[in-house]
Amino acid sequence: MISIIILRIFNASFIPCGIETMTAPLEQQLAELTLCELADALQGGEFTATETMAATLARIERLDPHLNAFIWCDSERAMERAREADVALARGDDVGPLHGVPLAHKDMFYRPVRPSTCGSVIRQDFEGRETATVLRRLDQAGGIEVGTLAMVEFAMGPHGYNGHLPRCRNSWNFDHIPCGSSSGSGTAVASRLVYGALGSDTGGSIRCPAAANGITGMSPTYGRVSSFGAMPMSFSLDVMGPLARTAKDCARLLGAIAGRDKKDASSSRERVPDYEGELMRSIVDLRIGVPQGYFDEDLDPEVAAIVEESLDAFRSRGASIIKIDMPSILHQVADIHPLVMKAEASANHGNWKRAHGSDYSEEVGKRLEAGYFIPASDYINALQFRGTALQAFSDAVFSKVDVLHTPVLPIPTPSLADTAYSSGPDYLKMVVALTRNTKVVNYLGLPALSVTCGFTPDGLPTSFQLIGRPFSESLLLRLGHQYQHETDWHKMMPSAVALI
């Protein structure tokens, strides 16, 4: 079992010297800070990177056995980098915007000399030959990688369950799913184990775990962030992006990782704006669209009420709220997305599926199978349709509004019992429901920001997403930041974590 191997790696290098001297109040004080607050405090000399890292590792050691967010952790290396960060600051070096900040990422971003399991048995010993561009850029910005985080096997599933790993928990209620596939990223950030994390999003895998765990997640425009050195799931649909407590944190992380990369032919040459610098620009007269059609179909009434109420914060800051009919093409987009995803994923996995079929979990192994029987011409037609669909969607929507405001999950976050694997129709309906509002965004290549806006009666967070024109991340982050200026959902400590 992969879990045995992972835990061995985890424990072998886990407890750094001196952690036992860490006082609980400092750990608590540091855990309350957002990524930007911590980064600014470190640069201002309020805390050292070393004491911050020691507190972070102590918190991970105390909480993660209950949460299972981490797959691998290298505390010695993290402490060494923290000491180097303190020396650099004392020397007066120019330091980056993430200097000394503890981060951890979905276990699919390659870095030589440490494993990138992709949540699988097949890659349990895999080490990438080159560092992923996003990790290299975070390193340059001063972030410190503490470890790698749980994910659904090969990122193929929206609920967060991975049969090869200990069950990653929802930080608000252990009996509910964390969503996925970036499950560990959602849980680790929400539980204040790290200050930010990277995930990947092919049909909602950043936004859904962000929503289920009550944090903020940014799925950027296709090509905005390099995919080089990241495990491919479906190369036409995959995007890499940050999960963090706040929109401001996401702005800082996105600013560090966005931009052209010669190693990724699909990466865009579009200029990277100063995301953080634009957060407080006025939103007066911005047009926020409330969809009529598609996104309000099969929508849970309690989720609908919470998401609708969140519009008040935008109204109060001068934005216009406009009802807008969704083009019917969205239904075709929703239906064709899985064809592209399955065809590409099946092609990627073909050799392993033939040679190591039994190393896949039953659920993920099955998910791959249909892709082998999709005619090439239908797959190519599905890719040809993307431009047509994007043009039609933009003409219908962005000629009338600046952003769309929709629920992320159309249902309250399901329980573990609701999502226990089966091949029955209820299970399939649940899986489809989890990503119905998010996957259409991937097919269209648009950016979307997931922002927590309240709690369903079972005490679990729920979120809206803001969907914008291509490369409008700056606007989405601005709206998310100003919403969080008016509300405090993002400040709440997950109840299940608080009880540990």
Added chain:
Amino acid sequence: MIVTIKTIGSINDEMQEIPIAEARMDELPVELNQLLGAAKAIRSLHDFDNNPADFQRVLHSVRD
């Protein structure tokens, strides 16, 4: 076209050679017919001259 267990079995035996459990062979046609139905529904909605890479051009052209 309706995909059947026989269709999948033949393609798999002759071309793909993917290990598929017998029980799964009953489920796959349902999933595949949904996907192929979605493909059929969009066949008339794109132009002959459309290059799939054109998506990237549209992505940049509709940004403003």
